[in-house]
Amino acid sequence: MRFQTALSPADTAWLLALVADWQMIADLAFSDLVLWVEDVEARGTWAAAQIRPTTGPTTLLEDVVGSFVPTGRHPAVESALAGRAPVGGVPDALGRAVHAVPVRRAGRIIAVVERRREDPGTRSAGALESAYLEVADELFEMIRRGEFPGDTHRSELADSLRVGDGFVRTDPAGVVRFASPNALSAYRRLGLVGDLVGARLPDVTAGLLSRRTQAHGSPGLLAGGEGTEGELENATATLRIRVIAVRIRGESHGSLILLRDVTELRSRERELLSKDATIREIHHRVKNNLQTVAALLRLQGRRLSNPEARHALDEAVRRVGSIALVHETLSHSAGDAVDFDDIADRLLRTVLDVAGDGTVRAERVGSFGSLPGEVATPLAMVLTELIQNAAEHAFVDGRPGHIGVAANRIRDRVKVRVSDDGVGLPADFSAESSLGLSIVSTLVQTELGGSLAFESRGSGGTTVSIALDVPAARAG
Incomplete structure (x- = not known):
């Protein structure tokens, strides 16, 4: 839409909001949906988005997003774009019914939704299918009149609910006209005895919540009006719900309610x-x-x-x-993971306390990233021993010095270098020469499964290099 059309940012935002909700529409309509937008030079139309239903077979085995259809080859879509009466029930070359619904915003047609469905033949629709199709037709009418999706805010909750989770249709007074089996099961889990059809849903819900001392949520969510979403909870169950107000020509046609039993998830x-x-x-x-x-x-x-x-x-x-x-x-x-940079910085600050006279400086460069506790604990002890050892033995006669810790984290590989600019290693150096270095060697090689190397630089000073792996499953 950004590169191939003349749509404004507001028009684009409207279409994005429509596409965000059209899995629900495709499921209700048992149809593939394709969003067509007009080319900026009016040479034809572009397929901007596509969705397949989860409630029925698809008619589009290949993705058509990005496809261009020249003018004259898409009469149903072109007729809808021109503002002529919506084209419905026109069979394509394979005999599948095609409907073209204009998408209106602020009085202008900005796109067309093509609705494609396999021909059901002579098969009669059941009660569930009929209820789905009735609501789908109402939503398409709202799209055609510019009343859907509207400018209401949608949270992440809306994206987690599907038609198949639970579907309830109410009239303008909140009386249930249809409830799917999954919706009825969810309400039975909440404590319902009997049927939902014919009952006023806000009243039924209020009664189920008031029977429990641990009741949360407001049954007013179900009273119709503007679309909203939330959760209803009592001591036995938790339901996640979304209410979509159906309004055509400004008149209320009731509500579409999607719901799911999330009791086990919340537990x-x-x-x-x-x-x-x-x-x-x-x-x-x-x-x-x-x-x-x-x-x-x-x-x-x-x-x-x-x-x-x-x-x-x-x-x-x-x-x-x-x-x-x-x-x-x-x-x-x-x-069970920590930001090890903070731990390393706090350990380095202890160097100043150990040096006592303020002649030793310490700093960290690079980042360790997030490490699991089973790696952080032995590594903290290793750094403590190396920093302490450098502060005590690298600088003689009160000479000033510098200790640096350089960390390099690449995916699950950590390399650490602890360096000083002191006197260097003695000629008879051995990692087993002190308890502290023995602890370092044991922790690195045994606890961390890493490698350890000591290097005395020619210009003076010592560098201790450590390399270890942090398993991906344990990395933060």
């Missing part, structure tokens, strides 16, 4: 919310317990006179703190 959602809240609470309590352990270790360390023993307890406090940090972040996350 599962509540279970998931409960489990999510429980998991968050567990992470919160684990964090609190770890902080308690760290506090006890600090108290014990203050009572020790042996510097080596006190230093060992300080390192234990730091390791416990890095694990607690991950659990604290998980307790605020929507799922």
